[in-house]
Amino acid sequence: MANNTNGEKVVVRGLEGVVAAETSISYVDGIHGRLLYQGYDIRDLAENVSFTETIFLLWRGRLPTLAELKTFRSEIVGEMRLPSQVVEMLKLTPPNSHPMAVLRSAVSMLANFDPDVEDRSPEANWRKARRLVAQVPTIIADLHRVRRGLPLLSPDPNFGISANFLYMLRGTPPNELERKAVEVLMVLLADHELNASTFTARVIASTLADMHSALAGALGALKGPLHGGANQRVMEMILDIPDVETVQAYIAGMLENKKRIMGFGHRVYRTEDPRTRHLRKYSELLCESRNEQHIHEISRRIEQAVMEAKGIYPNVDFYSATVQHALGIPAEYFTAVFAASRTAGWIAHILEQYADNRLIRPTSHYIGEMSLPFLSIEKRTA
Ligand code: COA
Numbered sequence: 001m002a003n004n005t006n007g008e009k010v011v012v013r014g015l016e017g018v019v020a021a022e023t024s025i026s027y028v029d030g031i032h033g034r035l036l037y038q039g040y041d042i043r044d045l046a047e048n049v050s051f052t053e054t055i056f057l058l059w060r061g062r063l064p065t066l067a068e069l070k071t072f073r074s075e076i077v078g079e080m081r082l083p084s085q086v087v088e089m090l091k092l093t094p095p096n097s098h099p100m101a102v103l104r105s106a107v108s109m110l111a112n113f114d115p116d117v118e119d120r121s122p123e124a125n126w127r128k129a130r131r132l133v134a135q136v137p138t139i140i141a142d143l144h145r146v147r148r149g150l151p152l153l154s155p156d157p158n159f160g161i162s163a164n165f166l167y168m169l170r171g172t173p174p175n176e177l178e179r180k181a182v183e184v185l186m187v188l189l190a191d192h193e194l195n196a197s198t199f200t201a202r203v204i205a206s207t208l209a210d211m212h213s214a215l216a217g218a219l220g221a222l223k224g225p226l227h228g229g230a231n232q233r234v235m236e237m238i239l240d241i242p243d244v245e246t247v248q249a250y251i252a253g254m255l256e257n258k259k260r261i262m263g264f265g266h267r268v269y270r271t272e273d274p275r276t277r278h279l280r281k282y283s284e285l286l287c288e289s290r291n292e293q294h295i296h297e298i299s300r301r302i303e304q305a306v307m308e309a310k311g312i313y314p315n316v317d318f319y320s321a322t323v324q325h326a327l328g329i330p331a332e333y334f335t336a337v338f339a340a341s342r343t344a345g346w347i348a349h350i351l352e353q354y355a356d357n358r359l360i361r362p363t364s365h366y367i368g369e370m371s372l373p374f375l376s377i378e379k380r381t382a
Helices: 051-060 066-077 084-092 099-111 122-147 161-170 176-188 196-206 211-222 230-240 244-256 276-289 293-310 316-326 331-355
Strands: 026-029 034-037
Touching: 034 051, 051 066, 051 161, 051 176, 051 331, 066 122, 066 161, 084 099, 084 122, 099 122, 099 211, 099 331, 122 161, 122 211, 122 331, 161 176, 161 331, 176 276, 176 316, 176 331, 196 211, 196 331, 211 331, 230 293, 230 316, 230 331, 244 293, 276 293, 276 316, 293 316, 316 331
Parallel strands: none
Antiparallel strands: 026 034
C-alpha cells in the first residue's frame, strides 16, 4: 500500500516501484540500462570473470584473489555429486513432468539429505550455499541423461562449474567458444536485484526457514512464463517461424491477437537491458559455428519487428534462448539453466536477509463484505 495525494491508502499493483529491501548485492538502473553486481558494472564483468568468480563476488562482496578462486572452484566442483536417493528420485519422475517441476522437487529432496539443513550458523550456511550452487546444475544434467537413458557423468576437476554442467549434460566437453559462451551466460543471469523469484526467496528466508525452502520457493516463482519461463517459449516461437521473411507477419499476427511476445518487455528497464549486447553476440557466434545462422537472423528480425510495432526491447530471456539452443541444451531445460545461474544470486539474497532480518509481512486492502448474516448449512443455497 502507498498513500495517494489525498492521503488515502492505495494498492500498488504488482508492487511496482515499492522499495522492499536494502541490498548491496546488485543494482538495476532501468533508465540508463545499467546492472551492477556488488558495485561492478556487468559490462566489465561479463567477458572478464568466470561464473565461479561471480558467485564469490555475490556472496562475499568482493572479487577473489587467484588463490581464493582456485580453492573456491575446487570446493564447488567437489560438491557437484548428488546423493544417490536424489538420483533415484529423478528416475521416478514421469518423463513428461517439466524439468523445473523436477528441479523444485529435487531441491526439496536435497534438504532431507543435507546434514546442515536446520543449522543457520554462518559456517553451516556457507557449506549449504556451496553445495546448493553445485548440486542444482547436476540435477539438470542428470535429469536430462536419465530421461535419455544415458549413463550419468562425474564432474571433471579440470573444468569449472559452468563447463562441467555442459559436459555432464551433453557428454562431450565444450569447445573454446562454448566454454566462453556458457560462462558469459551464467555470469549474466546470476543476479538481478529484487525480481519476483528473489523476492520470494527473501520472504521465505525472513521467516527464518531453511535455505533449501527459500530456494524451492524461488524456483516455483521463476517457473512462471512472465519470469524465467519465458526463455523456453522464446525458442518455441523462433522454431515456429519458418524463415526471416515470415517474421513481420508472424509478430503482427500475435500482437493483433493481443498475445505477448515472450522475451520482450521489462518491469524496470526503459532502454536496452545491458545483458542483451553480450547474449546477442554469443547467439550470433554460436549459431554461425553450428551453421544455424537462420536461427540468429530470425531472432534479429523479431527484435526489429517488436521494436517497430511496440517500441519494446528484448529482455534477458530473448537471446539467452538462442545461446542455450546453440549450446545444445533442449528448450524444456532453458528455465532450469537460468535457475542454475540464479541460485548464486538467490543464495546471496537469502544470506543478506538472514544477516539483518525482519519478517516480511505486508498488508492488503480488504474489498470483501463486512457483515454477512451467518446461515447454518441446511439453510444455505448455492
Ligand atoms: N509483448 C507485447 N506487449 C507487451 C509485452 C510483450 N512482451 N510486454 C509488455 N507489453 C505491453 C503490455 O501489453 C502493456 O501495454 P498496454 O499498456 O497497451 O496494455 C505495456 O506493455 C506494459 O505491460 P505490463 O504488463 O504492465 O508491464 P509489466 O511491467 O507488468 O510486465 C513483463 C513486465 C516482463 C511481465 C512483460 O513485459 C511481459 O509479459 N513480457 C513477456 C514475458 C517475458 O519475457 N518475461 C521475462 C521477463 S525478464
